[in-house]
Amino acid sequence: MPAGRPMRADARRNYDKIVATARVVFAERGTDCSLDEIARRAGVGPGTLYRHFPTREALVDALMKDWAGRVVRDAEAAVTADLPARATLMTWFESFVEHITLHRGAAAKLCAAMDDPSSPIFGKCQIMGEANRRVLDHLEARGELRPGVDAQNVMRIIGGIASVTDSSRVDLDVRPMLEVVVDGLVTD
Amino acid sequence: MPAGRPMRADARRNYDKIVATARVVFAERGTDCSLDEIARRAGVGPGTLYRHFPTREALVDALMKDWAGRVVRDAEAAVTADLPARATLMTWFESFVEHITLHRGAAAKLCAAMDDPSSPIFGKCQIMGEANRRVLDHLEARGELRPGVDAQNVMRIIGGIASVTDSSRVDLDVRPMLEVVVDGLVTD
DNA sequence: ACCTGAACACCGTTCAAGT
């Protein structure tokens, strides 16, 4: 995201139109929808979409512009609320799941990008990872966490739960699953 | 799988050839590979593949013919070994993950089918679910399990961990993740 | 510098014609 020189007016306009349309279509049809449809509904040629976003994930990344701020804010809120470990983790994990499932199919993509530095959304995963570590470190400092838990692995577990929930046909309640993980993390 | 009348010889031959080829191609390219390629390499027309397997999942299901037996056998082995709860669960969960990731991309498909009775592989998910419940019931009867854990949710959590591991670019060790879940399940 | 849209390759799916 280095500023670079400003875009030409028509390019800027197309870029914004594509992102806005993608937001709508992703919400309607999920992260694996047709890119052609996005271009069509945005009123641009398919080549224009590709020029701005060489991969689907680059487009997903553009959608998540203000996402990072919300994630960091929620992690900070979980820490400063200063509740018992169980409540802190449940609150944080619930917002984690909510953030990672911003569109249908997004959770799986985010999970896959967690260990893929070449992915355009790798940066977003790192932000999520840092936010998660922030919460866990806070609890560990107070001795409320079992020793030897790797924050990265915790992120993968919660991401997995989110993926399964996201891809399920029925509307699952994640909380009982999160509670099992929380029980496995806290000292009693 | 009701026996029905026996297939005509050429149909039988094609069916078997498709399944054998699919086994190879799925192993090579994952569960989302091109069905056209399978038909081509099996030496049949695309229509023939569709006649025998109307959906991709129907083909996956055919591949898992002797899979169910192995799953049930492993669950039984975990129970009869009669080890402490932690060891029992770790052993069982490790084979669970192994079975559910038989091909790249399979874990996610299995997870999605867990709550979709219309899926051709729903039956396989139920077998997995029963095997899992068998192990958990055994431990619960001995009071080694925390009260209130739902076997179905446990299956979803482990399935989620398997999915994330499966879709990751790097070769992850699932055991630390499984240990967190195990800690969340057992009484101390 | 950027956009357009035709063109290409590939894939899933169907179905008329064959045996």
Add this chain to the structure above:
DNA sequence: ACCTGAACACCGTTCAAGT
């Protein structure tokens, strides 16, 4: 009853021609 392969629709991706 089953197989074949052409045909169709759709999608991702590229690129020559335009402004």
